[in-house]
């Protein structure tokens with residue numbers, strides 16, 4: 586992979602015609618925000634551009650301008666594969682391993698004529714594109730899309746729609762500007778607001794849009810399914826298949842639930858374990874310098890960022906919980922005691 590420079594990006598955008606933008610499976614606010622931000626940028630340049638994702642995103646992320654044009658492979662397989670096959674430029678956003686595009690992987694690999702560009706802020710990038718902009722210090726991929734526009738010296742081309750999309754990526758990947766905050770993040774946010782982004786509207790659409798069912802489900806998770814390990818300053822929530830059934834909670838999002846234990850003063854690390862598709866999927870979060878990315882990679886076949894990572898287990902929920910508790914005691918607790 587070669588580093589994406591402003592010259593390369595400028596020449597790609599002026600020489601290519603059909604652009605496909607792909608984000609990761611279960612696209613989050615940053616995946617959708619960065620993909621749609623880049624979509625508006627390419628569209629305004631007159632390119633034929635489509636966002637194609639592996640599957641649909643949560644309902645509360647459907648408010649962004651351009652959302653109605655997103656094609657997801659799970660529901661519209663043929664159409665999505667046609668878009669990828671016809672593309673001469675493929676952007677891969679907010680992921681660095683092609684496995685993360687799931688069903689779209691083979692369509693992308695089959696299109697050998699297309700130039701692939703990866704823009705991402707996760708650790709340990711795989712060699713999956715011709716050109717890459719990979720920066721783990723970036724708050725979000727949305728920030729990096731802004732950097733690309735800035736690199737091209739085209740910030741004056743940022744429209745209110747584009748600004749809304751990138752702002753969404755910033756606010757979701759920083760937990761409403763709580764972590765990964767650098768002078769640059771605030772600077773980018775400031776320019777986006779100047780260009781017409783609507784922070785109040787975006788924050789309400791994303792964070793104050795719970796259904797009654799979601800809020801009650803959250804209440805159940807916090808009161809009945811949260812366990813605290815005080816010595817390790819760790820708390821986790823576990824949700825079984827029967828819990829999902831009991832609340833008739835199937836296609837709804839569990840995004841954000843993992844963050845609630847961290848709102849306690851004496852909790853430094855949180856995990857959410859959910860039984861899904863015969864596996865236990867795990868999300869990890871932490872505060873400050875405590876890293877969950879190595880922990881997720883070393884023990885739960887996952888990875889991510891210092892303060893937010895994911896992993897999985899093929900053991901039962903009980904066994905996974907036992908393993909997690911033992912590892913937290915042997916690995917996390919000593920780190921806290923050393924401080």
Ligand SMILES: [Mn+2]
Nearest residue numbers: 615679725726
């Ligand atoms: Mn991201």
